[in-house]
Amino acid sequence: MAEPTTKSPSQVPVGVDPSRPSIARVYGGFLGSKDVYEVDRQVMERISTAVPEAVDIARGNRGFLNRACRFLARQTDIAQYIDCGSGLPTAENTHQIVQRVNEQARVVYIDNDPVVLAHGRALLEENEYVGMISADIFEPSQVLEHAVVRKQIDFTEPVVLLHVGTMHHLTGDGGAAVMREYIDALPSGSYVVFSHFFDPEVPELTAVAKRIEGILVNGPMGAGQFRTRDEVMEMLDGLELIKPNPLSEPGLAVCGQWWPDGPELKPLSAAAQCIVGAVGRKP
Numbered sequence: 001m002a003e004p005t006t007k008s009p010s011q012v013p014v015g016v017d018p019s020r021p022s023i024a025r026v027y028g029g030f031l032g033s034k035d036v037y038e039v040d041r042q043v044m045e046r047i048s049t050a051v052p053e054a055v056d057i058a059r060g061n062r063g064f065l066n067r068a069c070r071f072l073a074r075q076t077d078i079a080q081y082i083d084c085g086s087g088l089p090t091a092e093n094t095h096q097i098v099q100r101v102n103e104q105a106r107v108v109y110i111d112n113d114p115v116v117l118a119h120g121r122a123l124l125e126e127n128e129y130v131g132m133i134s135a136d137i138f139e140p141s142q143v144l145e146h147a148v149v150r151k152q153i154d155f156t157e158p159v160v161l162l163h164v165g166t167m168h169h170l171t172g173d174g175g176a177a178v179m180r181e182y183i184d185a186l187p188s189g190s191y192v193v194f195s196h197f198f199d200p201e202v203p204e205l206t207a208v209a210k211r212i213e214g215i216l217v218n219g220p221m222g223a224g225q226f227r228t229r230d231e232v233m234e235m236l237d238g239l240e241l242i243k244p245n246p247l248s249e250p251g252l253a254v255c256g257q258w259w260p261d262g263p264e265l266k267p268l269s270a271a272a273q274c275i276v277g278a279v280g281r282k283p
């Protein structure tokens with residue numbers, strides 16, 4: 001892929017700089033991680049003040065990731081996973097979910113945040129089937145040609161590629177080309193697990209999305225775009241999306257409504273409706 005002329009803010013290498021908030025730590029903070037600095041807490045507070053239920057976006061997203069991994073581990077024979085932008089380890093991570101079904105399932109985690117890399121490597125030290133690498137996930141060749149990916153992943157067999165809660169951190173309209181490069185590299189029968197901040201194009205929900213986007217894009221993190229259904233679908237071109245629940249047509253769903261574990265006793269908050277997920281198979 002051609003070198004982009006300007007880099008998205010999240011492509012600028014992240015150092016452990018306590019004066020710069022990190023996407024991974026802010027997101028992790030919403031999920032309950034204690035690895036947050038004052039500067040991250042300030043971003044979290046700004047978001048929660050603007051949209052008190054914003055935490056539902058992080059929870060909905062992580063719940064989707066966990067259910068999608070469980071589904072693929074149980075219902076396919078695929079035993080190799082590439083998890084792009086894996087984030088800080090939380091209670092349930094991709095390798096823990098899929099290795100519960102197949103203890104030899106291989107997982108390569110990719111991130112560019114030094115705190116994620118340090119925690120990830122510490123957690124994985126004794127797991128020979130799991131690797132953690134540093135690369136720019138918006139430069140697919142950095143991931144796909146990385147020596148650890150080439151060693152752990154057999155590209156003649158189906159693979160699960162995760163891009164969950166990541167592509168909204170790429171500014172501009174290059175997202176479809178990035179995903180195209182990943183999808184092209186996958187063998188037939190592979191799956192993609194994908195989620196993205198969502199502008200539902202319903203005035204009162206769009207207003208919620210825009211409040212959060214304003215804080216992320218105009219603030220020190222500089223990235224976090226809520227995209228419409230058409231814009232998200234463009235990134236999934238070439239995939240056969242599966243049904244997101246028994247009564248829906250194949251396609252995208254609000255993360256909290258993608259094969260939920262059970263009935264929702266309370267209606268989803270407006271914020272929870274501002275993140276969508278999909279699982280697609282490469283024919």
Ligand code: SAM
Pocket residue numbers: 010011012023024027061062065084085086087088110111112113116135136137138163164165166169
């Ligand atoms: N995938 C996890 C999940 O859904 O629970 C974490 C999502 S978190 C919102 C986004 C992650 O992408 C962060 O850990 C961040 O460090 C990582 N990230 C953002 N831009 C990146 C880049 N250019 N290269 C590698 N990782 C990046």
